[in-house]
Amino acid sequence: MDEAKENVNLHSLCGRKVLVTGAGRGIGRAVAIEFARAGCNIACVSRTQEEIDDVVSYVRSTTSAKAKAFPFDITRISEIPRLIEQVEQWMGGPIEILINNGGIARIEALECQIDMDHWQKVMTTNLTAPVALINQVLPNMLTRQYGTIISIGSRNAIYNIPFTSSYSVSKTGLLRFHHILEAETLGQGICNYYVQPGNIDTKILDVSNAIDANAMNHDGVIRAINILRGCPRNPVERVAEACAKLACGGHTVLSGSYVDLDQDTWGQIKSDNGSVSPIAEGGGLALEASNLPFK
């Protein structure tokens, strides 16, 4: 086996200490299970205790990995250091792989945004919390010259998709943070990836406040929701598999990049040949901004 193939062997993840936010359902659940199958120890974080308990039970009954539920609201930024301390105590060492997946969506119309509370909530959940988590685990990763940080991003970071202003701005901020993270940590053993998963069939649009009540009757918003709900879906397993393969270290050329699982990048990661080229930010889309309703 050549070196590149060896690098993407999932066995290389065995025993790694992994924290997944939003691990209770959707993409995070699939990612947590994929890393557990690869032999990682998994800390599952989200607010809904029953959901993370269920993931932990599933992991314990189907794999030999260690898993524990850490019920926590990631918007409680000042409590993140304590969360990391508790997770690392349980793991018996520093977190080696951080998956920033927990997030919320928001469909809204600018003309209906009469207060900034929801804007702030989206920013705190999708941008400030992942950044605070990264900042908290980074010093140990740098000391050990080893660590992988993956954030589940969105195409909204690079396309002008109307009626998604707070979500798009939060995801753009996180992408730029990954760029700077790469620039600051280059050559120090840290890999970071901003993964655009494509459309995945999850509950993200069903949760409370995902659609602004003030904009419910807005024609453009109604059409946008219908288009989003009708988009072709990628299987959630693709995101999980891509994250695990990136964490194996065979595609480090992608570190600091926007990794688009709607594009050829997925085929390259899947093929395991370790020769992935850096990708352009952009390209064909299942959901073109121009297909969305402008008033």
Ligand SMILES: NC(=O)c1ccc[n+]([C@@H]2O[C@H](COP(=O)([O-])OP(=O)(O)OC[C@H]3O[C@@H](n4cnc5c(N)ncnc54)[C@H](OP(=O)(O)O)[C@@H]3O)[C@@H](O)[C@H]2O)c1
């Ligand atoms: N589904 C898609 O098509 C799609 C496309 C592009 C990007 N994404 C991104 O993928 C990620 C996962 O979304 P999903 O589609 O899997 O949605 P989902 O099914 O709604 O899952 C979101 C997860 O995040 C957790 N979460 C939300 N707010 C949290 C908070 N304050 N503290 C802790 N955990 C929190 C949720 O748990 P609790 O509510 O129990 O806390 C849940 O476990 C998000 O970052 C999203 O932006 C999704």
